[in-house]
Amino acid sequence: MKKTLAALALSAATCLPAAWAADADQVQVIAPYARAVPPTAPASAAFMTLRNRGDHATALIAADSDVAEITELHTHAHENGMMMMRPVARIPVPAKGETQLKPGGYHIMLIRLKHPLKPGDKVHLTLRFADGSTKAVTAPVRPINGMSHMHHGNMHHAH
Ligand SMILES: [Cu+2]
Numbered sequence: 001m002k003k004t005l006a007a008l009a010l011s012a013a014t015c016l017p018a019a020w021a022a023d024a025d026q027v028q029v030i031a032p033y034a035r036a037v038p039p040t041a042p043a044s045a046a047f048m049t050l051r052n053r054g055d056h057a058t059a060l061i062a063a064d065s066d067v068a069e070i071t072e073l074h075t076h077a078h079e080n081g082m083m084m085m086r087p088v089a090r091i092p093v094p095a096k097g098e099t100q101l102k103p104g105g106y107h108i109m110l111i112r113l114k115h116p117l118k119p120g121d122k123v124h125l126t127l128r129f130a131d132g133s134t135k136a137v138t139a140p141v142r143p144i145n146g147m148s149h150m151h152h153g154n155m156h157h158a159h
Contacts (some may be wrong), residue, residue, distance in 0.1 A: 023129035026054030027093060032139035034067075034123040035103075039116040045074070045107040046123060046139050050091070051098040059090035060099075062128040067117065068110035071125075075106050085109070090130070103144055117141045 032048035046065070052058060065071045072087045083104070091106050093099045101107050108125065110117075117123065121141040128134050 021054060022133035023054070023058040023131045024127070024133035024135040026056075027052050027058060027127075027129060027135065029127070029135065029137050030098075032125070032137050033142045034110065034117055034121075034139045036119045036121075036141050036143045037113070037117050041116070042112060043068070044110045044113060044117050045103075046110060046125060047101045047103065047107055048137070048139065049098055049100050050093045052093045052095060055095050057092065057095045059092045059130045060127055061090045061130055063108045064126040064128075065108075065110055066124045067114055069112035069114065070109075072109040072111060073106070074109040076104050119143055 028051040030049040030051055032046065034046040035044045037044045044067075046063075050060060060073060063071045063073060073089070073091055074085050075088050075091075076083050076085055078084075087109075088106075091099060091101070099106065110123070119141055123139045123141060125137045125139055126134050127137055
């Protein structure tokens with residue numbers, strides 16, 4: 001019993017310097033996935049829910065992936081009556097709250113794919129948060145039908 005207590009005290013002591021928790025440790029990544037695309041597609045996107053368990057707000061400020069030459073943070077916004085994608089510098093995640101990255105909203109854009117993304121593939125992402133801490137995420141590739149419909153609609157409107 002005494003030994004157990006001593007061990008507990010020791011592990012608590014070694015944890016002390018981490019009393020200030022990194023954003024990457026406070027943010028839980030829920031159900032990440034990447035969109036399957038045909039071999040001719042130059043780009044795809046990854047989605048997930050970012051849940052912040054901490055009591056200070058943070059933001060996703062950058063992402064990297066092993067499947068694309070360029071990885072950007074994007075959102076969708078109405079511009080001149082059209083739904084357009086545009087890059088954002090950060091995707092905010094409120095304290096004790098969550099932000100959804102989903103088709104039609106915030107997403108991680110995977111540009112200039114090195115190979116096609118087929119269902120069953122895995123995309124390895126590195127997320128960087130406001131304090132500079134990083135988190136590695138593995139996102140399985142899934143087909144998404146709704147998003148391609150929306151993009152078709154965009155194209156018709158754009159021409
Ligand atoms: Cu995009």
